Amino acid sequence: MDVGAEEWVLVVRKDGKPFDPQKFGNTHSDRGRLVKKLAKLPNLTVCLEATGVYHFDLAIALHDAGVALMVVNPKASHNFAKVLMKNSKTDAVDANNLAEYAARMDFVPWTRPSGDKIALRSFDRRTCAPEGIDALTRQKAAAKNHLHALSTTSETPKAVLKDARLAISQLEKRIVRLSAEAMALIGQTPGLTRVFTLLTGIKGIAETSAIALMGELLLLPPGLSHREWVKLAGLDPKAFDSGKSVHKKARVSKAGNRHIRSALYMPALSAKQHDPHVKAYFEHLPANGKLPLQAVCAVMRKLLHAIHGMLKNDKPFDNSRFYVIPAVMIPP
Template sequence: MADQQINSASLDTQTRIFAGVDVGSKELVLVVRKNGKPFNPQKFSNTPADHARMAKKLNKLSGIIVCMEATGSYHFDLAVALHDAGVKVMVINPKVSHNFAKVLMNNSKTDDVDANTLAVYAERMDFVPWSRPSNEKIALRCFSRRINALTDQKTAAKNQLHALSATVETPKAVLKDAQAAIDQLDKRIDQLTAGALALIEKHPELSRALVLFTSIKGIANTSAIALMGELLILPADMSHREWVKFAGLDPRAFDSGTSVHKKTRISKAGNSQIRAALYMPVWSAVQHDRHIKAYYQHLLDMGKLPLQACCAVMRKLLHAIHGMLKHDKPFDNTRFYAIPSIAE
């Protein structure tokens, strides 16, 4: 990297400037590029105070575009801080930056190199601005992800109890403790669900969305909270196809020449939380909604495996949810799939 220090006075305001931020759980590495050359990396702690310090520094560089990866929850507060300070921010899928680094033929992988790669990406690729969700939608996502985490813990605890119960040698005190852990998790999940519903009730937009989501058979309050937490934070101008791709439910073909013809699978390159939130509601809808069941059966009749048919229903249901929110209309199962009439 060029032996230079970032100095806003030395930067020509007429020149477009780019920056990349490598986000870690505790540390942020910032690299700024001007005229195709990087300045020395700067390190910040991943704390609100240093978020503000970085935003203040970058705000002095007129027109700067900052690029970072979506790294779970660790990047989110920084993206909010930079956006609120007026800095242009783009957040990209980690797989995109990983493949971009391969194109650049980077031989090393360090935080400094990754930050520079992100700056080069911002420099060469089209700017796609990050859309900041409202505070209530951010809070709802926090509720939904915490409920999901506790639900996973509850499943693990129930599996442990089942294993302990399989032998008569397990002391009753141990079984009692395992059951108490499950009961405690149930209580915590109920408290968080009540908190999420109270938050939704305070905001008309969220309340209306809950009504729309629960108009689908198979989606009750718990599933609706999980889906709303992930889908409502997405930019309003995203198409239904972009939703599907973001969820990783888009098909991934793999054909080459005359000899390589792998099975088409879903990409799984997007948000796994959306796929997880859709999975059980789809199976429930297949059981209780005749139109969704007919579509599922139609896929089976075409030779699809049950899991393949489930993924197809998930994808089509995501299309339906996008249309429901866009047009503010409840779920219409007759538009989801028209059951063919049987000629007598």
């Protein structure tokens, strides 16, 4: 099924042959009609892409109706279409490619997150609009940079400076309000409260970062390893070697959830400043040939490893296990 902002295109394949595509509007009534139709089909597997926010309600409805559902990374389906040598790209072609993907690839069931975890992610992302805490924080940073640029010249009218400061103030108020609502939700659930306490025990992870990380990490399928977390976050190294002549430097793949990477970036910068063990780990990387940005990505990846272990074992952050400071680096 190809999922779009305004409509869904359904292609049903049976015995390797596709039926004509069917279209459904991206509305509550059509979603109910579509789910009811699919729930009646025997031995059915539904495959759709993780297309931002548009697939989410449909995925929940299909899952709750007992339909076997797999939600694939758009990059995986895109590369699969390349393998099939498809020259055209339409919604019907994309839907047929996904049906063939479901027929050929191993079935990986989609895991439905609980309601409180979905709500928590909505505070950070705002499921229906790109104005959650994360987006508002980015807008505030951009507004501050804009104000700084305006303030560098005496030619900027006072009214313009006043308006720029007002915009920053309004963004700060919205962030505070959404954060308070998110904290109220966390306080209502002992499990979420415990996770929040564990995360904020890491130097560099404050309230906003903890909310963002919880909204993303708690929705990952249960039972994944720390390496799978890293891969889903797009922080896994991507090597590029071919023969004897092509040897490019490894770089992060970015073939994963950008929201996890965004939520880890500022905590990594802060932790490398304020936690001696994280700082020592960061500082030893450039000495081994890593660029500063590569070192930050390595800290993000190692922080994600640590968070995985903390949540799995319900234990607070132990910075001494993050990196053992060599004796030569310890001040007398």
